[in-house]
Structures are given as C-alpha cells and as structure tokens.
Amino acid sequence: MEEKDICLSPDHPAGVFKPIIKGIARKGLKPVPPEASISLRVDRDVLDSCKSQRVGYQSRMNAVLKAFKEASKNFA
DSSP states (O other), X not given: OOGGGOOOOSSSOOOOOHHHHHHHSOTTOOOOOXXXXXXXXXXXXXXXXXXXXXXXXXXXXXXXXXXXXHHHHTTO
C-alpha cells in the first residue's frame, strides 16, 4: 500500500506523531536503571491477588515496593 492509496475521513484522520514523540523522548529525561531478575517468595494469596490484575502485575508489585522504600526513608 502506498500513501496515495490511504483514504482519510473524520473517523480516520491523518496521524500527528510529533506530540507523541515529544512526550516519549523528552530532553533531560533520566535513563531508567535496568531491573534485576530475582526469585522471591511471597504468600500465595498475595501473588494470586496481583496476578488477578492481569498484565503488568510485576511492574505494579515493583511500584509498591518502591513506594515502601521511599516511605521508609522518612521514618529511618
């Protein structure tokens, strides 16, 4: 398919990618450090609850642990 074969309509307008790209690749954005792969024992009910939230449950578990780490700094 070539660009001339694409039919634009109000339901399917031309894509504008500059705002999206700017949102993704901002100047001065700090790189994300690599994650480490570990084996971790958690209670079955905790794991089942996290997995029930579907895709991204490991990232959410990491976010909870990170929030706990940050909150613990204030009490140490």
